[in-house]
Amino acid sequence: MTKIRASRRGFLKGASAAGAAAAFPAPFVHAQEPVTLRYLSTAVNQSPGIAQKAGEELGINIEYIAVTTDDVARRVITQPNSFDLVDSEYFALPNLVPSGNLMGMDASRIERADDIASVITEGTVNGKEVGLQGTAPAEVFYLEGQNSQSFATEPTDWITLIPTTYNADTLGIRPDLIDKEISSWASLLDPDFAGKASILNIPSIGIMDAAMALEARGDITYGDKGNMTREEIDFTIEKLIEAKNAGQFRAFWSNFNESVNLMASGEVVIQSMWSPAVTAVRTQGVPCKYQPLQEGYRAWASGFGLPRTISDRKLDAAYEFVNWFLSGWAGAHLSRQGYYPAVLDTAKEFMEPYEWAYWYEGKEAEQDIMSPSGDLMEEAGAVRDGGSYEERMGAVACWNAVMDENQYMVRKWNEFIAA
Amino acid sequence: MSEATADGARRFFRRARAKSATGAEPGAGKALWQAAPMALVFFVFFLLPLAVTIIVSFWEFTQYSIEPALVFQNYTDVFSGCLEELPGLCVTLATYLSTLKFCFLVWLTTLLIGFTVAYFLAFHVRTLPVQVAFFLLCTIPFWTSIVIRMISWIPLLGRNGLVNGFLIDIGVTDTPLEWLLYSDFAVVLALTHLYALFMVVPIFNSMMRIDRSLIEAAADSGATGVQTLTSVIIPLAKPGIIIGSIFVITIVMGDFLTIGIMGGQQIASVGKTIQTQIQYLQFPIAAANAVLLLIAVTFAISALLKMVDIRREL
Numbered sequence: 001m002t003k004i005r006a007s008r009r010g011f012l013k014g015a016s017a018a019g020a021a022a023a024f025p026a027p028f029v030h031a032q033e034p035v036t037l038r039y040l041s042t043a044v045n046q047s048p049g050i051a052q053k054a055g056e057e058l059g060i061n062i063e064y065i066a067v068t069t070d071d072v073a074r075r076v077i078t079q080p081n082s083f084d085l086v087d088s089e090y091f092a093l094p095n096l097v098p099s100g101n102l103m104g105m106d107a108s109r110i111e112r113a114d115d116i117a118s119v120i121t122e123g124t125v126n127g128k129e130v131g132l133q134g135t136a137p138a139e140v141f142y143l144e145g146q147n148s149q150s151f152a153t154e155p156t157d158w159i160t161l162i163p164t165t166y167n168a169d170t171l172g173i174r175p176d177l178i179d180k181e182i183s184s185w186a187s188l189l190d191p192d193f194a195g196k197a198s199i200l201n202i203p204s205i206g207i208m209d210a211a212m213a214l215e216a217r218g219d220i221t222y223g224d225k226g227n228m229t230r231e232e233i234d235f236t237i238e239k240l241i242e243a244k245n246a247g248q249f250r251a252f253w254s255n256f257n258e259s260v261n262l263m264a265s266g267e268v269v270i271q272s273m274w275s276p277a278v279t280a281v282r283t284q285g286v287p288c289k290y291q292p293l294q295e296g297y298r299a300w301a302s303g304f305g306l307p308r309t310i311s312d313r314k315l316d317a318a319y320e321f322v323n324w325f326l327s328g329w330a331g332a333h334l335s336r337q338g339y340y341p342a343v344l345d346t347a348k349e350f351m352e353p354y355e356w357a358y359w360y361e362g363k364e365a366e367q368d369i370m371s372p373s374g375d376l377m378e379e380a381g382a383v384r385d386g387g388s389y390e391e392r393m394g395a396v397a398c399w400n401a402v403m404d405e406n407q408y409m410v411r412k413w414n415e416f417i418a419a
Numbered sequence: 420m421s422e423a424t425a426d427g428a429r430r431f432f433r434r435a436r437a438k439s440a441t442g443a444e445p446g447a448g449k450a451l452w453q454a455a456p457m458a459l460v461f462f463v464f465f466l467l468p469l470a471v472t473i474i475v476s477f478w479e480f481t482q483y484s485i486e487p488a489l490v491f492q493n494y495t496d497v498f499s500g501c502l503e504e505l506p507g508l509c510v511t512l513a514t515y516l517s518t519l520k521f522c523f524l525v526w527l528t529t530l531l532i533g534f535t536v537a538y539f540l541a542f543h544v545r546t547l548p549v550q551v552a553f554f555l556l557c558t559i560p561f562w563t564s565i566v567i568r569m570i571s572w573i574p575l576l577g578r579n580g581l582v583n584g585f586l587i588d589i590g591v592t593d594t595p596l597e598w599l600l601y602s603d604f605a606v607v608l609a610l611t612h613l614y615a616l617f618m619v620v621p622i623f624n625s626m627m628r629i630d631r632s633l634i635e636a637a638a639d640s641g642a643t644g645v646q647t648l649t650s651v652i653i654p655l656a657k658p659g660i661i662i663g664s665i666f667v668i669t670i671v672m673g674d675f676l677t678i679g680i681m682g683g684q685q686i687a688s689v690g691k692t693i694q695t696q697i698q699y700l701q702f703p704i705a706a707a708n709a710v711l712l713l714i715a716v717t718f719a720i721s722a723l724l725k726m727v728d729i730r731r732e733l
Contacts, residue, residue, distance in 0.1 A: 070699065267601075406482055417686075
């Protein structure tokens with residue numbers, strides 16, 4: 001099957017080249033326009049390098065539509081005709097799938113479907129189960145049928161999203177401005193950092209970071225941090241309001257750049273952060289550490305989904321692009337930004353051994369580590385915060401989530417902001 | 420409600436037609452046609468969205484769907500806990516109170532600054548070219564975007580910012596002042612900076628129309644400078660003051676960007692509440708909040724309009 005497909009693609013490429021050549025002497029030969037795919041996702045997931053490379057190798061135009069995390073979900077639900085390919089977080093799926101605006105991706109058309117990282121498909125790393133609190137991708141990975149509006153409990157041929165990137169989030173700290181060991185999420189609420197801590201003002205993620213901190217401090221043990229009961233939400237918000245009124249937080253952030261600025265300017269010395277934001281602070285020459293913590297990481301994953309309305313050439317192009325995405329070049333590109341790709345083996349083929357050792361094996365960098373754009377990220381000798389893939393993804397405690405009580409949670413979160 | 424307006428419109432047209440037919444007002448029919456394009460724009464871009472907002476505020480919603488209905492749930496949710504928590508404040512009232520507080524403070528500061536600047540431009544700058552030049556100077560900051568003007572305060576006011584650095588250098592304080600940024604102060608400062616010109620322009624306009632002989636007459640009658648100001652200039656500049664106030668108050672009531680950024684997202688505003696709800700696809704409750712905000716702003720403006728007859732002054 002795979003072989004036939006690969007040769008078919010080869011044939012098409014050759015055929016279109018022949019067509020183009022033929023078009024010169026014989027203008028009446030109709031050459032097809034290249035397909036344009038409108039790619040909806042957050043700006044963080046949109047690397048110009050990937051769009052350019054896909055254009056060169058596949059002849060597909062990738063047109064990025066950049067919106068915020070919440071807006072991705074909103075667009076899928078309210079304007080499903082405004083994109084051809086969506087890169088959405090898995091935690092949005094409990095809202096997206098019942099809307100019926102996405103269709104299952106045909107596993108038989110995804111060449112590397114069986115090689116997708118097990119942490120996404122099964123929730124395991126090297127056979128060891130990771131924390132599955134929250135909306136774990138493994139729980140929402142399959143649909144019962146192509147147009148099904150509910151998730152399958154067993155593997156099927158219909159995949160909700162094909163992973164693009166995923167990562168394990170933790171707290172970022174300024175080691176130069178903190179003079180004690182940070183080893184627990186509880187430090188987020190440590191009075192020593194009063195007026196110098198921050199969390200994100202994206203309710204569904206912010207409340208989970210708060211929950212990690214409260215549980216670490218021993219205030220409460222949640223049944224499921226990613227799906228709290230009303231009582232648990234009340235308790236969490238009450239504690240957050242206490243901390244806020246005691247002046248614990250300097251500010252809240254709601255986008256990538258804000259988190260970078262807060263950290264780089266020294267307004268904040270400890271906060272929930274995203275991996276590339278830590279890198280961005282460091283590239284400004286400011287020390288910043290993505291501190292591994294004993295309670296583990298809060299993980300997230302996002303992936304490609306298709307709108308129900310896509311068809312014909314666009315649908316073929318979308319599958320072709322997704323297959324190309326999993327074939328290694330894009331995976332290596334994303335790995336160099338600190339993300340993890342869906343298929344590890346193919347990404348490895350496109351990376352230098354010293355790069356692989358640094359990003360995936362937790363080893364000292366033998367040479368300087370460069371970003372995809374050619375900037376120096378780490379000098380030789382550096383070790384990745386948190387260590388190897390297995391150490392980081394294996395220590396996941398919970399996943400970004402949408403709760404059943406989401407509506408209530410958002411209302412309580414607004415109370416917290418207003419307090 | 421829409422039927423009532425349609426009825427009213429029909430009656431209006433009939434009357435207009437009758438009038439033009441009898442020849443009592445031959446221009447009336449033509450005037451209606453001339454007003455039609457603007458009316459159409461108003462209908463499509465103002466009345467229609469407003470009607471939709473009001474209708475949706477009575478709908479039901481889940482996390483991924485909105486269902487047409489006629490429920491008051493959204494409004495009761497907005498005010499949930501308001502009775503139980505008395506004499507404490509529920510979230511909605513606390514949020515409105517905080518927004519009103521900013522409205523008042525920003526109104527006060529922009530009025531003081533706006534009036535002073537306009538007074539200087541109108542009465543102390545003698546020649547028109549210099550007036551125009553100074554006026555253009557006032558608008559220069561407005562050539563850059565609002566966001567940039569706002570964000571440029573952050574490196575100034577931050578913990579390691581220029582202001583704190585300066586204060587520590589000259590020995591006023593030895594630890595950085597925390598309240599300079601991400602505080603009420605920062606919000607008022609930024610809003611004043613952003614919107615002072617909205618006060619300057621209308622007040623300047625009113626002052627320029629004051630007949631200079633009135634001021635001379637006041638001086639001739641022995642009025643002191645302060646007396647001239649309070650009994651001649653301020654009353655005559657009142658329309659400008661009111662128009663400026665309307666601008667500032669309506670903008671601040673709906674602002675969430677400035678309050679969000681300068682307040683470090685820690686200060687609630689009605690606009691931010693609505694934004695959060697929209698992000699989580701809770702359109703009906705966001706619509707209910709928007710309707711309430713609209714009512715509040717309408718009250719504020721109608722109170723201001725009571726103080727001056729704008730039509731006569733324009």
